[in-house]
Structure formats: structure tokens, C-alpha cells
Amino acid sequence: MPGRVISTLFLLALHCFLIAPVVAYTALSDNFLRLIPSGGDDFDIEKGKLLAPILIPRVPGTPGQVAVQKHFVDFFTNELPKWSIEWYNSTSKTPTSGNKELPFANLVFKREPPWVKEGQSNLLTLAAHYDSLITPEGFIGATDSAVPCAILMHTARYIDKFITQMHDEMSALGEGGTVAMDMGVQIILFDGEEAFKSWSATDSCYGSRALAERWENSFHPAMSLYRNPLDQISIFVLLDLLGSPDPTIPSLFLQTHWAYKAMASIEDRMRKLDLLESKPQRPFLPEMEKEPTAFRPLYIDDDHKPFITRGVPILHMIASPFPDVWHTMKDDGAHLDMPTVRDWSKIVTAFALEWLDMMEVEPVEAKGASASGP
Numbered sequence: 001m002p003g004r005v006i007s008t009l010f011l012l013a014l015h016c017f018l019i020a021p022v023v024a025y026t027a028l029s030d031n032f033l034r035l036i037p038s039g040g041d042d043f044d045i046e047k048g049k050l051l052a053p054i055l056i057p058r059v060p061g062t063p064g065q066v067a068v069q070k071h072f073v074d075f076f077t078n079e080l081p082k083w084s085i086e087w088y089n090s091t092s093k094t095p096t097s098g099n100k101e102l103p104f105a106n107l108v109f110k111r112e113p114p115w116v117k118e119g120q121s122n123l124l125t126l127a128a129h130y131d132s133l134i135t136p137e138g139f140i141g142a143t144d145s146a147v148p149c150a151i152l153m154h155t156a157r158y159i160d161k162f163i164t165q166m167h168d169e170m171s172a173l174g175e176g177g178t179v180a181m182d183m184g185v186q187i188i189l190f191d192g193e194e195a196f197k198s199w200s201a202t203d204s205c206y207g208s209r210a211l212a213e214r215w216e217n218s219f220h221p222a223m224s225l226y227r228n229p230l231d232q233i234s235i236f237v238l239l240d241l242l243g244s245p246d247p248t249i250p251s252l253f254l255q256t257h258w259a260y261k262a263m264a265s266i267e268d269r270m271r272k273l274d275l276l277e278s279k280p281q282r283p284f285l286p287e288m289e290k291e292p293t294a295f296r297p298l299y300i301d302d303d304h305k306p307f308i309t310r311g312v313p314i315l316h317m318i319a320s321p322f323p324d325v326w327h328t329m330k331d332d333g334a335h336l337d338m339p340t341v342r343d344w345s346k347i348v349t350a351f352a353l354e355w356l357d358m359m360e361v362e363p364v365e366a367k368g369a370s371a372s373g374p
């Protein structure tokens with residue numbers, strides 16, 4: 001892969017000039033964008049392999065919680081065996097559990113290059129919460145956040161073969177050991193995001209608070225490039241409240257606005273190429289041109305909070321205003337806008353491919369299509 005060799009030399013040159021390492025990637029070609037699948041029937045709300053099993057109440061401490069955990073673990077075990085599975089379990093009392101400690105279990109699915117040592121990879125981190133709100137009874141939380149979980153499963157499934165090819169080619173060339181080479185990806189499915197009584201610092205984000213604290217205190221060997229697992233997160237993309245029609249996702253943080261622009265540009269290019277099904281009044285990500293001075297401290301509390309307060313860069317992909325169905329019985333499968341759901345699955349998948357620099361292993365179908373012409 002000559003492109004990689006050149007980029008290695010380029011990075012070395014940058015180091016010589018004492019410039020901080022940069023991770024640069026090539027935008028996906030139009031033809032690569034065209035190949036990205038939407039997930040189609042796998043998002044069917046009755047029978048869809050990815051989404052349907054999550055559309056049940058899944059409150060911590062109930063059988064629904066265990067059923068969806070099994071759904072995620074079975075999926076990765078059976079379809080994506082190269083991904084590691086880690087559980088991060090904790091317990092906590094809640095304002096409605098009396099003296100009972102409820103179980104919370106975050107799941108982390110991760111793929112790193114085979115050559116990295118512990119703590120050596122930088123990790124594109126994609127996250128969503130899988131628990132559901134305790135009241136109203138029977139609440140499903142389709143947008144909150146069953147759909148985001150299913151989207152991340154779809155993304156993992158599609159990027160997997162490209163990761164394998166990239167690792168194989170880089171191993172064959174003896175590459176690895178630079179920031180640009182040692183890229184991995186992890187998907188965090190959080191438990192216990194929802195409050196049990198009313199949202200507060202202690203009644204919310206049970207799983208994410210426990211995980212951020214644990215990672216902050218898990219030190220890598222001395223002299224590691226990254227101090228702890230939090231430091232390995234190249235960007236933390238949190239999906240929440242997605243699946244309703246006409247969403248608006250604002251750009252919330254100037255620090256990660258460049259990543260927002262990358263996501264927005266993918267949406268824009270996909271719309272121009274007529275690859276998306278939804279026809280919203282305006283783009284899902286309308287703030288590509290936001291000026292630095294326009295950023296206000298608009299902060300929406302969510303699972304990123306324990307991470308952002310520890311310095312992790314965040315891209316918060318949350319619909320704001322919230323969907324009309326938010327925290328009502330209408331947040332169910334029937335009220336999802338399926339074209340929007342499928343479009344999100346394409347956009348997020350393309351973002352992950354681009355971040356991981358997968359033009360290096362652009363499929364031959366994409367190249368062939370561009371060479372053949374009309």
C-alpha cells in the first residue's frame with residue numbers, strides 16, 4: 001500500500017519539525033459512498049434482525065435488560081468474532097430501588113490492529129445507551145436509544161471487512177507503530193443513562209459515570225503514549241434521540257466542530273448523490289458553516305458528561321429540539337421515520353469508514369465503476 005508508506009514518511013517529517021502528530025484521512029470517493037448499505041430490512045420494527053430485538057422495555061434490573069445484552073453479545077460473537085467484548089458492571093441504588101442495588105452493565109466492543117500493545121491504539125469511539133426509561137410503564141424508547149444502538153451494530157458489521165483488509169495489508173508491509181497506523185474502533189453501549197425519578201447528577205448516567213471513573217483510574221504502563229483508556233479516545237461520538245423525522249443536530253462544541261463538519265459533509269455529499277431516502281426541509285446537520293463566535297455554552301446533559309469533564313473530545317449527535325415523542329409512549333417502533341433511520345445508518349457508517357481512512361482499501365467495485373464511465 002504505497003499511500004501508507006508515503007504517509008508514514010510524511011508523518012515522520014512532521015515529527016522532525018516538532019509538530020504534534022496529526023491524523024489525516026482521505027474523503028471517501030463518490031463511488032465508495034454509493035456502496036454503503038442502509039441496513040434495509042434489518043431495521044424492520046417487527047422482524048428486523050438488528051432493531052426489533054431492542055424494541056422492548058429494558059430497564060436495569062429487569063429481564064428486558066438481560067435480553068438486549070444477549071442480543072448485542074450474540075451479534076458480535078456470531079457475526080463479528082474479531083471484535084473483543086468487555087463488560088463493565090457496577091451496581092447502584094436508585095431513588096426508586098429502596099435499599100436494593102440495581103445492576104448496570106456497559107458493553108464495549110472493540111477492534112484494534114493486531115500489532116498494538118495494551119494502551120497503544122487510538123480509538124474512534126461510537127456510543128449510545130441501551131437502557132430504557134422506567135416510567136411510563138412499557139416505555140420503549142425507540143429513538144431513546146434503540147435506534148442508535150442498532151445503527152452502531154450496522155456500522156460495525158459493514159466496516160469489519162475493511163478493517164480486516166487494512167490490517168492484513170499493513171501487517172504484510174510491516175507498518176504500524178505511528179498514530180495514523182494504530183487506529184482502532186470501539187463501540188460503547190451504555191446502561192443506566194435514564195433517571196429513575198428525576199434527572200440529576202446522581203440520578204442519571206449510572207453506567208457512563210462508572211465507566212469514565214474506572215478508565216480514569218486504569219493506568220497504562222509508564223511511558224505509554226496514552227495514560228489511560230480515556231486518553232486513547234480519539235473522538236467520542238455519542239448518538240442519542242435519533243429516528244424521528246426532520247431532526248436537527250446542532251454543532252455543540254467548537255473543539256470538535258471539524259468532526260461535525262466531516263459528518264455534515266458526508267450527509268451533504270450523500271444527498272447530492274441522491275443516496276438518501278429522507279427529504280427533510282433542511283439537512284440533519286445544518287451547521288457546517290457555523291462561525292467560531294456562534295458557539296454558545298449549549299450543553300445537553302447525557303452520557304458524554306463524565307467523559308467531557310475528563311477532557312475527552314466529544315461529538316454529540318443528538319436531535320435538538322428533542323423528538324416530539326420524547327419520553328412518551330409514542331417513542332415506539334411505529335412512530336419512527338424509517339427513511340430517516342436508514343439514512344442515519346449510512347451517514348454514520350460513512351463517517352466511521354472515513355475516520356478510519358478506508359480509502360486505502362477502497363473496494364474494486366468503487367474503482368471499477370469510476371473507470372468505466374458512461
Ligand SMILES: *[C@@H]1O[C@H](CO)[C@@H](O)[C@H](O)[C@H]1NC(C)=O
Binds near residue numbers: 069089103
Ligand atoms: C456483567 O453482568 C452480566 C449480566 O448483567 C453478566 O452476564 C456478565 O458475566 C457480568 N460480567 C462480569 C465481568 O462481571
Ligand SMILES: [Zn+2]
Binds near residue numbers: 133144194327
Ligand atoms: Zn431518555
